[in-house]
Amino acid sequence: MVELSTQYAEGFLPGAEEEAELLSAVKAAAQTLTDGSGKGADFLGWQTLGGDINHAYNAGRHGEYQRMKAAALRIQEQSDVLLVIGIGGSYLGARAVIEGLQGRYRNELTNGLRVYFTGNSLSAADLADITALTEGKRFSINVISKSGTTLECAAAFRYFRDLLSRRYPDNPEEVKARIYATTDAARGALKAQADAQGWETFVVPDDVGGRYSVLTAVGLLPILAACGAEASDSLLAGAAAAEAAYAEDAQSLSANACWHYAALRAYFYLKAGYKAEILSSYEPSFVMFTEWWKQLFGESEGKDGKGLFPAGVNFTTDLHSMGQYIQEGERLFFETVLQFEAADNPLAIPSADSDGDKLNYIAGKAFHEINRTAFTATAIAHQGGKVPNLVLTVPKRDAESLGWLIAFFEKACALSGYLIGVNPFDQPGVESYKRYMFTLLGNKDPKYDPVREELITRYGIVL
Amino acid sequence: MVELSTQYAEGFLPGAEEEAELLSAVKAAAQTLTDGSGKGADFLGWQTLGGDINHAYNAGRHGEYQRMKAAALRIQEQSDVLLVIGIGGSYLGARAVIEGLQGRYRNELTNGLRVYFTGNSLSAADLADITALTEGKRFSINVISKSGTTLECAAAFRYFRDLLSRRYPDNPEEVKARIYATTDAARGALKAQADAQGWETFVVPDDVGGRYSVLTAVGLLPILAACGAEASDSLLAGAAAAEAAYAEDAQSLSANACWHYAALRAYFYLKAGYKAEILSSYEPSFVMFTEWWKQLFGESEGKDGKGLFPAGVNFTTDLHSMGQYIQEGERLFFETVLQFEAADNPLAIPSADSDGDKLNYIAGKAFHEINRTAFTATAIAHQGGKVPNLVLTVPKRDAESLGWLIAFFEKACALSGYLIGVNPFDQPGVESYKRYMFTLLGNKDPKYDPVREELITRYGIVL
Numbered sequence: 001m002v003e004l005s006t007q008y009a010e011g012f013l014p015g016a017e018e019e020a021e022l023l024s025a026v027k028a029a030a031q032t033l034t035d036g037s038g039k040g041a042d043f044l045g046w047q048t049l050g051g052d053i054n055h056a057y058n059a060g061r062h063g064e065y066q067r068m069k070a071a072a073l074r075i076q077e078q079s080d081v082l083l084v085i086g087i088g089g090s091y092l093g094a095r096a097v098i099e100g101l102q103g104r105y106r107n108e109l110t111n112g113l114r115v116y117f118t119g120n121s122l123s124a125a126d127l128a129d130i131t132a133l134t135e136g137k138r139f140s141i142n143v144i145s146k147s148g149t150t151l152e153c154a155a156a157f158r159y160f161r162d163l164l165s166r167r168y169p170d171n172p173e174e175v176k177a178r179i180y181a182t183t184d185a186a187r188g189a190l191k192a193q194a195d196a197q198g199w200e201t202f203v204v205p206d207d208v209g210g211r212y213s214v215l216t217a218v219g220l221l222p223i224l225a226a227c228g229a230e231a232s233d234s235l236l237a238g239a240a241a242a243e244a245a246y247a248e249d250a251q252s253l254s255a256n257a258c259w260h261y262a263a264l265r266a267y268f269y270l271k272a273g274y275k276a277e278i279l280s281s282y283e284p285s286f287v288m289f290t291e292w293w294k295q296l297f298g299e300s301e302g303k304d305g306k307g308l309f310p311a312g313v314n315f316t317t318d319l320h321s322m323g324q325y326i327q328e329g330e331r332l333f334f335e336t337v338l339q340f341e342a343a344d345n346p347l348a349i350p351s352a353d354s355d356g357d358k359l360n361y362i363a364g365k366a367f368h369e370i371n372r373t374a375f376t377a378t379a380i381a382h383q384g385g386k387v388p389n390l391v392l393t394v395p396k397r398d399a400e401s402l403g404w405l406i407a408f409f410e411k412a413c414a415l416s417g418y419l420i421g422v423n424p425f426d427q428p429g430v431e432s433y434k435r436y437m438f439t440l441l442g443n444k445d446p447k448y449d450p451v452r453e454e455l456i457t458r459y460g461i462v463l
Numbered sequence: 464m465v466e467l468s469t470q471y472a473e474g475f476l477p478g479a480e481e482e483a484e485l486l487s488a489v490k491a492a493a494q495t496l497t498d499g500s501g502k503g504a505d506f507l508g509w510q511t512l513g514g515d516i517n518h519a520y521n522a523g524r525h526g527e528y529q530r531m532k533a534a535a536l537r538i539q540e541q542s543d544v545l546l547v548i549g550i551g552g553s554y555l556g557a558r559a560v561i562e563g564l565q566g567r568y569r570n571e572l573t574n575g576l577r578v579y580f581t582g583n584s585l586s587a588a589d590l591a592d593i594t595a596l597t598e599g600k601r602f603s604i605n606v607i608s609k610s611g612t613t614l615e616c617a618a619a620f621r622y623f624r625d626l627l628s629r630r631y632p633d634n635p636e637e638v639k640a641r642i643y644a645t646t647d648a649a650r651g652a653l654k655a656q657a658d659a660q661g662w663e664t665f666v667v668p669d670d671v672g673g674r675y676s677v678l679t680a681v682g683l684l685p686i687l688a689a690c691g692a693e694a695s696d697s698l699l700a701g702a703a704a705a706e707a708a709y710a711e712d713a714q715s716l717s718a719n720a721c722w723h724y725a726a727l728r729a730y731f732y733l734k735a736g737y738k739a740e741i742l743s744s745y746e747p748s749f750v751m752f753t754e755w756w757k758q759l760f761g762e763s764e765g766k767d768g769k770g771l772f773p774a775g776v777n778f779t780t781d782l783h784s785m786g787q788y789i790q791e792g793e794r795l796f797f798e799t800v801l802q803f804e805a806a807d808n809p810l811a812i813p814s815a816d817s818d819g820d821k822l823n824y825i826a827g828k829a830f831h832e833i834n835r836t837a838f839t840a841t842a843i844a845h846q847g848g849k850v851p852n853l854v855l856t857v858p859k860r861d862a863e864s865l866g867w868l869i870a871f872f873e874k875a876c877a878l879s880g881y882l883i884g885v886n887p888f889d890q891p892g893v894e895s896y897k898r899y900m901f902t903l904l905g906n907k908d909p910k911y912d913p914v915r916e917e918l919i920t921r922y923g924i925v926l
Contacts, residue, residue, distance in 0.1 A: 007922075088783025105592045108571060121780045122834035125807040125860070126747045129568045152779055154820040155812055155833070162813040193819035211784075275738065275795055276772065284589045295784030302788025309739065309788065309795060311774055316615055317584045319896060320551025321674075321758030325765025325772065327892030332738055332772060344588040349618055350625040356656035357617040362904055370618070370904065371585035377899035380922065385895065397588070429790030432848065433782060436840035441825055441833065459470075459843065 001241065001404045002392055004257040006264070008379035009334070009388035014267050022263040023253050029418035030259065033411075034247075038418055040425030045207030046410055049215035050239025050403060064202055068217055069232075071180055071200060072224035076113050078178065080137040083130065083160055084222045085119030086144030087152045088295065089210025090182075093406075094222035096292035097214065097235065100402055101227055103285045115226045119143070119156030127159065134163070140178040142225070144218055146204045148183060148190025151437070182217045209425050211296050212410050215239055215403075231399040238403025246411050257392075258408050261336075262415035264390060268334050269308050269420060276309040276333035278326065280318075282371050283397060286338065287314050293409060300413045300424035307420065309333075316374050323378075327385045334388045338405075339375060342396040343368035439463065464704065464867045465855055467720040469727070471842035472797070472851035477730050485726040486716050492881035493722065496874075497710075501881055503888030508670030509873055512678035513702025513866060527665055531680055532695075534643055534663060535687035539576050541641065543600040546593065546623055547685045548582030549607030550615045551758065552673020553645075556869075557685035559755035560677065560698065563865055564690055566748045578689045582606070582619030590622065597626070603641040605688070607681055609667045611646060611653025614900070645680045672888050674759050675873050678702055678866075694862040701866025709874050720855075721871050724799075725878035727853060731797050732771050732883060739772040739796035741789065743781075745834050746860060749801065750777050756872060763876050763887035770883065772796075779837050790848045797851045801868075802838060805859040806831035902926065 006013055014022060032038035033047065075082055084094060095117050098106065107114040114137075118130045141164065143157045161179065168174040179199040183190040185206070194201045202217030213219065215236065224232045242258075250256035253263050268274040277297070279290050290312035301307030311333070313322050326335070343366060351363035362370065379389045392408075394401040417424025439448040439455065442463065455461040469476055477485060495501035496510065538545055547557060558580050561569065570577040577600075581593045604623055608616045624642070631637040642662040646653040648669070657664045665680030676682065678699065687695045705721075713719035716726050731737040740760070742753050753775035764770030774796070776785050789798070806829060814826035825833065842852045855871075857864040880887025902911040902918065905926065918924040 087780065091780075092784060103588060103592045105596060109592065109595050120783075121745070121747050121777070122830055122837055123746050123748075123807075124810040124830035124834070125566060127810055127830060128808050129566045129572065132572050133568060148819075149821055150783075151833075151837075152783075154822055155825075155830070158813055158815060158820055158822055159810070162815075189820055193817075196817075196819065275793055282584070283586050284584050285586075291784065298785050298788040298792070302790075302792025304791065305793060307788060307792040309774075309793060310785075311772075314584070317550065317554075320583075320613075320615075320893065321555060321754065322761050322765075322773075323896070324890045324892045325761035325770060327765075327895050328767065329761070329765025329770040330738055330768060330772060344586075345591050347587040347590055347622070350621055352621060352625075354656075354659075356611075356659065357621055357652055358612055359617055359621055361906060362618075365904075367585055367587035367590060367618070370614075371587070373903045374585055374614075374896070374900050377903055378896040380899045380918075381896035385892070427787045429787045429848070430783065432790050433786070433837070433841040433844035436843050437837050440836045440840055441828075443824060455843075 001238070001245075001401065002257050002394055002408050004260050005391040005393065007391070008383045009264075009390055011383070012272065012334070012386075012388035013264070014271070018267065018271065019253060022267055023259075025266070025419055026253070026259045026263045026415055027249070029262070029415045032418055033414055039423035043207055043209045043212070043425035045205050046209075046212035046215070048243060049208070050236045050241075050243050050407055064217065065220070068202060068221050068224055069229050071202075072221060072229070075140050075142075075180070075225045078138060079113060079140040081134050081139040082113055082115045082142060082222070082225050083134070083139060084115060084117045084142050084144065085153055085157050085160065086117070086218070087120040087150060089213050090144035090153065090218055091117055091120045092288065092292040092295055093214025093219040096289040097219060097223050097402055098226045099285050099288045100397065101231060101399060104287070106226070113225055115222060118160070119153040122152055122155070127156065131163065139164070140180065142180045142182065142221055143190065144182040144204075145190050146184050146210070147188045148193065149188075151434075154189075180221065182221060209427075211299050214292070214406060227399070234399035235403035235406075238400035239407040240403075242404040242407035242411075246408070258412050259415065261390065261392070261408075262412040262419060265308065265412070265416050266419035268388070274308065274332065274334050276311055278311045278313055278333050278335045279338065280313045280315050280335055281338040282315050282375055283340065284314055284317065285397070287312070289402075290314070296409055296413050297416070299427050299430075300417050301420060301422055303422050303426075303429060306422055315378060316371070319374075319378060326382060326387060331386050334390065335382055336390045336392060337375065337379065339372075339391055339393045340395075340397045340401070341393060344397060464701070464708075464864065465720050465857055465871050467723050468854040468856065470854070471846045472727075472853055474846070475735065475797070475851035476727070477734070481730065481734070482716060485730055486722075488729070488882055489716070489722045489726045489878055490712070492725070492878045495881055496877055502886035506670055506672045506675070506888035508668050509672075509675035509678070511706060512671070513699045513704075513706050513870055527680065528683070531665060531684050531687055532692050534665075535684060535692070538603050538605075538643070538688045541601060542576060542603040544597050544602040545576055545578045545605060545685070545688050546597070546602060547578060547580050547605050547607065548616055548620050548623065549580070549681070550583040550613060552676050553607035553616065553681055554580055554583045555674075555751065555755040555758055556677025556682040559752040560682060560686050560865055561689045562748050562751045563860065564694060564862060567750070569689070576688055578685060581623070582616040585615055585618070590619065594626065602627070603643065605643045605645065605684055606653065607645040607667075608653050609647050609673070610651045611656065612651075617652075643684065645684060672890075674762050677755070677869060690862070697862035698866035698869075701863035702870040703866075705867040705870035705874075709871070721875050722878065724853065724855070724871075725875040725882060728771065728875070728879050729882035731851070737771065737795065737797050739774055741774045741776055741796050741798045742801065743776045743778050743798055744801040745778050745838055746803065747777055747780065748860070750775070752865075753777070759872060759876050760879070762890050762893075763880050764883060764885055766885050766889075766892060769885055778841060779834070782837075782841060789845060789850060794849050797853065798845055799853045799855060800838065800842065802835075802854055802856045803858075803860045803864070804856060807860060
């Protein structure tokens, strides 16, 4: 389903010998994933999320999928607005899929449920805006946090739970029925709260890290609520097909697009000296998908002083902002382009009596076709500017393609991480600022004693 | 008004001798700007846009400011929706200011005019969404293009003009009264169309490039329509004050924050080997301001194989996605942080009877204060991770501060460009993909003959 073309990377690609080396390296990495013998092997549950849910709807750990569907219908019935409270991996995947399928104006265009993502910053202004968006509206909450103690999420949840309680001051049952918690199956602060309060819960599996979690309840419940069961089923079907396709052994890189992409990334990084990868697409609705991709790769590879810096652009918009730099600035990066084959709709350039804008030569042409021409022209121009372009083509901007792309990138990311020698499943650096933050906020846990010392010594901050 | 703190860059800063060299280099660059003796000197009109408009409201080239105010009121009266059609510099500045001041949900929260930006991609899906947003609504158009032949903009304008004409099939006067063209004062396709059709026009000055044009009619008309005259006046007043402040000679870098920022950027790039700069802020409403900043610096510096790659993050959101890479990935970048002193509002963490989320130790604390603590913690953590942090503090997220910031960054960008030896006012690389695109679209202009040849030879594309 995903085709990888290297046509616009000619002149920058590995030779036959290097390609053979890459093939055996990626084959070994793939085997490591299958065996569970590599770094971070406790976090390999993402590999079968599409297939598991499809093949065992009502059994095993994903038996809850049917329960998610029922909950999504209930959310739609009981609410005008769903607040999804989560950050990082508990936020980006669902938003990427919902906007990818329904566009960035879906909340303004829908007659149904509006879905807003919050608990993903500490901005008071943003919180006030979201509050205003719930005014006069029936709202429900899906709080997503494995531990329940991630600050942004916990703070926003406390705030909106308070708001909900004030909406229904004499009706704790109504409040309870409007809160859905996606969290650890057994442990943690949120699970304990949910059990005590009687909120319906869904599971963040132990063996799936946040950035790989979009096809668990983390992503699926908001997706079901916003896009419906058919879209969610197709998303999973696409992922399942990709999981099966990329599990097959291949005799050449070009026979397995996922291996191929991972191998070329590693080659560009390790051998060709590129420091960054730019993901581009030609659909504004894919801006959030790019953000999801940035977390996936940045957090998986950016450690031990290593990793390709992940950047995103949306074309043709950003050809008029970042285009100059990409064409002629420092040569730091290669580009990966997401392309959709089928047109979304037949909108075309209208003809005009007068040709004041000099567009009559393309009157009648579909925007989709012109957009595709812009892609071809850009790939040629950037290749000429020494930016190799890897082109990933999917049939259509639909749920199945999106599911396939998600599984494609997740596996490619895990392979890439192994190829450059890091653990693609941990994120030790994320803790760094948190230690300072909790200490500065006055958390008296003795584990922060050394941090308090450092703050005094280095910055004269006495707490 | 903008304070630059280097506290969280200690350990990475130039020594006294280097600082003296930087001071004399930036002084010379500033003199070049004043003299108009440097590269791109035909494009220095942005230097006085704040002051000019304020001091000569009704005279000279900005006499049109009062006319803009009248047009904005008329747009508000005659429309539910304003479509702003423009791309690159004809798009980013206005959106940055409007969202920076009113937040990213302003269209959903307003009872007044909704403002949508279009003509900035070739996506049929996006165009269809914008079309749907005008359904049942009275809409007007502000088309912004110096030449009138930029493809995205011209195509969308043709499309929405057609839609407008079909809305008022027997009333060409009504159509005419709903179109506002911001374009060249005398030349070009759009100016000719506007004159022929009788649309009201506003001027894109000859001596102000697109990415420096937010304080001309390019940015001001949409800003006036969305935010009103008081905000626009304050924006210009802030810019005027910054223009005056940074025109003053300084005896040390720390005495002129604009010089200081430009000099440190150049030092990090030329001497310390950094390849990228990450602009971060802690307000989601500033995502588009960051996009504006990326164009300003990327397009100004990214040429001749040079320039800092401009990247943006929004914290704390992206601490949970790009945070890992910034903390521990390849050491490629320094960070510039935008900070607002005053709180937007007093929203605070509510207290709770049960402390299931373990947040009672910060109950009653304002979100603004917690957000600021997250900033301090992050700056300390990133500095520890060998990412120097330059911190730019402004008093408040208001129009005056925003105007000041715009003038600050524009001047710093021009100085930075001169310091690294490029022309900060041209964008030759943007033409590259356009040549291929127009040729591929079938434009038969003989100037594209060599491009046709190249397409056959390199790609076998016969047109």
